[in-house]
Amino acid sequence: MSMCVGVLVGFFGTVLFFIIRLFIIVTTGSKCRPGAKGPVTVLAVAGSGGHTTEILRLMESLSPSYRPRHYVIADTDKMSEEKICTFETSKEHTDSDSQFTIHRIPRSREVHQSWSSSTVSTLNAIRYSVPLVFSLRPDMVLCNGPGTCVPLCVAGLLLGILGVKKVLIVYVESICRVETLSLTGKILYPISDYFFVQWSALRDKYPKSIFLGRIV
Amino acid sequence: MKTVFVTVGTTSFDELIGSITSSAAVQALKSRGYDRLVLQVGRGSVLPGPEVCPHITLEAFRFKDSIAEDIKGADLVISHAGAGSCLEALGAGKPLLVVINDKLMNNHQLELARQLHMDSHLLYCTCSTLTDTLRTMDLSALLPFLPGQPKNFANFLDKALGVQ
Numbered sequence: 001m002s003m004c005v006g007v008l009v010g011f012f013g014t015v016l017f018f019i020i021r022l023f024i025i026v027t028t029g030s031k032c033r034p035g036a037k038g039p040v041t042v043l044a045v046a047g048s049g050g051h052t053t054e055i056l057r058l059m060e061s062l063s064p065s066y067r068p069r070h071y072v073i074a075d076t077d078k079m080s081e082e083k084i085c086t087f088e089t090s091k092e093h094t095d096s097d098s099q100f101t102i103h104r105i106p107r108s109r110e111v112h113q114s115w116s117s118s119t120v121s122t123l124n125a126i127r128y129s130v131p132l133v134f135s136l137r138p139d140m141v142l143c144n145g146p147g148t149c150v151p152l153c154v155a156g157l158l159l160g161i162l163g164v165k166k167v168l169i170v171y172v173e174s175i176c177r178v179e180t181l182s183l184t185g186k187i188l189y190p191i192s193d194y195f196f197v198q199w200s201a202l203r204d205k206y207p208k209s210i211f212l213g214r215i216v
Numbered sequence: 217m218k219t220v221f222v223t224v225g226t227t228s229f230d231e232l233i234g235s236i237t238s239s240a241a242v243q244a245l246k247s248r249g250y251d252r253l254v255l256q257v258g259r260g261s262v263l264p265g266p267e268v269c270p271h272i273t274l275e276a277f278r279f280k281d282s283i284a285e286d287i288k289g290a291d292l293v294i295s296h297a298g299a300g301s302c303l304e305a306l307g308a309g310k311p312l313l314v315v316i317n318d319k320l321m322n323n324h325q326l327e328l329a330r331q332l333h334m335d336s337h338l339l340y341c342t343c344s345t346l347t348d349t350l351r352t353m354d355l356s357a358l359l360p361f362l363p364g365q366p367k368n369f370a371n372f373l374d375k376a377l378g379v380q
Contacts, residue, residue: 030376032377033376033377033378034377034378035374035377035378035379035380036378036379036380038376040377040379050299050300057364057366058366058369058370060366061366061367061369061370062370062373063370064281065374065379065380066379090275139377140377150288155368168377170373172369173326174299175299175303175364176299176324176325176327176328176330177324177327177328178327178328178330179327180324180327182324194372194373194376198364199331210372211365212365212368212369212372213365213368214363214364215364215365215366215367215368215369216364216366
């Protein structure tokens, strides 16, 4: 009996610890200034097609202080790797110590995939994302909507919860979303540190969001 | 030659292909000075041959790796409401007429086309109003679509993250 109580107390204690840590991590992100200490390690999540084009436009705008740059793509995506390599090699002419890597993880959700099978494949994607994010230890995760973002952001959050490192979550909602957030946007809105939208109607609906006009 | 390029993206939109190759629509195009029609029909059920519209130069294909050249060579782009196609045409500085598929009314893709229409960057119609729109449209009323400013994002992030 007393062991049961012990296990329960331990369990709820752990849950409580996680919730408190989660709260602290999510609310103190704006005080985190990795750029003051040196280069900012970026993990950029490239989705497929339009998402990749948009994320590369954003990466192009960042100064050489954002390095190294790690890209994550879904393993079913053939096009993105080529786009990233073309982009990074063209960048190298202007920036001699450019460093980048590309990593693949299983896709967490294909378009039109059902909810139940999405859950299974998302859990599978988390299994790959956690070790990847733990070994790269980025200062920030930059993402813009493909389903692959969610497991990587969750892994980043876990680094913070465990007190290893605060990973800033920077989300840029796709220019396609004018009045409603994407599913990924809805999931990441509460846990992201900087959440950008590109249309004023979304800014009005989501007070935490940042609106700087169209940025891609 | 004044060229119209019609694109349906990765899906199919038979109704649009049917409407634009109808004799009324072709007549409207001719009266506006267009004499060449290029169709990208995607997975559509028909790939129209030149005999479909004897009064206009007609070319049709299903898919290409890139439609950038076709957009560049066009004087008017007629597109489905897909965000990618709309942004590509506007980015190339082409006058754009978006034809809504009313069978997909709640598709979120329509959000962007609707907003860009409200901001006067493109014209907007359905298949049933296509011919009328071609007859009466005023392309000079369209406003140029300026590219987004990723630099604003970078500056914001530099400040927020304390990057020197």
